[in-house]
Amino acid sequence: MKRIYGYIITFVVVMLLTLPAFSQNAFDAIRIVQGEMGFGSRALGMGGAYTGLSNDYSAIYWNPAGLADLKRTEFFGEISHLNFNNTATFASQVTEGDQNYTRIRSLGFAFPLPTVRGSFVLAFGYNRVKDFDQNMLFSGFNTRSNGLTFTINDQDYLFDKDVYQSEEISDEGGLNQWSLGAGIALSPNFTAGVTAMVWSGDNEYNFTFFQEDRNNLYNQFPADFQSYLLTRNLNVDYRAVGLKLGGMFHISNGMKIGAAVGLPTTFTVNEKFVESDLLVFDDGTEDPFEYPAGEFEYKVKTPLHFDGGASFSNELITLSAAFRYRDWSQTKFKVGDKFLADPDYVALLDENRLIRRNYEATLEYHLGGEIFLEGAKMKLRGGYALLPSPLKNASNDFDRKFLTGGISFLIDQYVTLDVAYLRGSWKRETEDEFTPGGTLEDISVNKFLIGLTYHY
Numbered sequence: 001m002k003r004i005y006g007y008i009i010t011f012v013v014v015m016l017l018t019l020p021a022f023s024q025n026a027f028d029a030i031r032i033v034q035g036e037m038g039f040g041s042r043a044l045g046m047g048g049a050y051t052g053l054s055n056d057y058s059a060i061y062w063n064p065a066g067l068a069d070l071k072r073t074e075f076f077g078e079i080s081h082l083n084f085n086n087t088a089t090f091a092s093q094v095t096e097g098d099q100n101y102t103r104i105r106s107l108g109f110a111f112p113l114p115t116v117r118g119s120f121v122l123a124f125g126y127n128r129v130k131d132f133d134q135n136m137l138f139s140g141f142n143t144r145s146n147g148l149t150f151t152i153n154d155q156d157y158l159f160d161k162d163v164y165q166s167e168e169i170s171d172e173g174g175l176n177q178w179s180l181g182a183g184i185a186l187s188p189n190f191t192a193g194v195t196a197m198v199w200s201g202d203n204e205y206n207f208t209f210f211q212e213d214r215n216n217l218y219n220q221f222p223a224d225f226q227s228y229l230l231t232r233n234l235n236v237d238y239r240a241v242g243l244k245l246g247g248m249f250h251i252s253n254g255m256k257i258g259a260a261v262g263l264p265t266t267f268t269v270n271e272k273f274v275e276s277d278l279l280v281f282d283d284g285t286e287d288p289f290e291y292p293a294g295e296f297e298y299k300v301k302t303p304l305h306f307d308g309g310a311s312f313s314n315e316l317i318t319l320s321a322a323f324r325y326r327d328w329s330q331t332k333f334k335v336g337d338k339f340l341a342d343p344d345y346v347a348l349l350d351e352n353r354l355i356r357r358n359y360e361a362t363l364e365y366h367l368g369g370e371i372f373l374e375g376a377k378m379k380l381r382g383g384y385a386l387l388p389s390p391l392k393n394a395s396n397d398f399d400r401k402f403l404t405g406g407i408s409f410l411i412d413q414y415v416t417l418d419v420a421y422l423r424g425s426w427k428r429e430t431e432d433e434f435t436p437g438g439t440l441e442d443i444s445v446n447k448f449l450i451g452l453t454y455h456y
Helices: 026-030 042-047 065-068 343-358
Strands: 075-090 093-114 120-131 134-144 149-152 155-158 163-187 190-214 225-251 256-262 263-282 284-290 294-302 305-313 319-326 332-333 361-373 378-387 400-410 415-430 439-455
Touching: 026 294, 026 343, 042 378, 042 400, 042 439, 065 120, 065 163, 065 225, 065 256, 075 120, 075 134, 075 155, 075 415, 093 163, 134 439, 155 163, 163 225, 294 343, 332 343
Parallel strands: none
Antiparallel strands: 075 093, 075 439, 093 120, 093 134, 120 163, 134 163, 149 155, 163 190, 190 225, 225 256, 225 263, 256 305, 263 284, 263 294, 294 332, 305 319, 319 361, 361 378, 378 400, 400 415, 415 439
């Protein structure tokens, strides 16, 4: 064995970015609500074009003014199934990976209260409005240096390029809302509503990096490296309270227009993380290391969003369109005065400058339609949604595009079954300190939703 001479082996990882292993950055702040899709099989089957149409329990999310249109008590439940497919290209090698996730999407009820005139409707429930669920897997032979350096007996040795590398990332979790909403008819043609929500969420992030000297280039003792394995695990909890206000104007001949505003929300984010690695030499000697577990808490303020929409309905068809405006550059880390001397929190203020510099306002839009087949007692739905990338000067390929469809069955006079399907696709470029050159990801998602409504 080469190490019988009593070498004391320690090592230090020198990263391309001189930041802590789990440093928070602009992306961490933006991703909290980026890609928020909401819930509701009918709404999502119509591409999310529901701001100017909402007239069921899901109005508690889309536009609470729509709750006032409910005439009967309604109980609602929904589940979703997501297939996430990621085709990653790294160092000219293509790797495909997919994962499935099944979730309870919503449980809630809405009930009209007796009124002398008009209507007053209350609603309460649990709703999952954002998924973190995703995965990535790639591998390839990288000729570029990642700066990986190990210190052995006070001497630095590179193990940084011309190596086989692989990375696997899994992300699971989502954001939920416990919501209390109310809708009221203020006049024969105008309704207003408000939803107060408590946000809760979790995210389990697992990262594995591996590199190997397959060509035996690193063969000089004591730096005769064979492989290096790094694992990181991060558990994140999100907490916040929020408020949404809405209005709906009923125009004659089946026309409605609606608007809603979600006020700025401040999330408290708590991260708990662990990290370990393993360095292996040519003779089989292993040098494992377990880093101390850590915990970090910070706050992120997400900007308000404004929703608008219009719809037309008659006995046979429904047509709807909606949009959402949000200025992502107004996202910011919040740092209290007592933390201004802490370098970890001061670094968050630097990230705020990057957010203002690199992100911009977006206008997403949603289109949908519905046809009623009276003889079959069913409705057919379809829609389209475009969620632009918040990055400045980003290619259109990075915009999230969704085609949607759905079908509704009236099982009896009390029960309705709704099924929706969403097909989404977009591209993404990622790069970390271990894999210079970056990875191009081709992402596609297939989501199914099944909702059951009981009303009486």
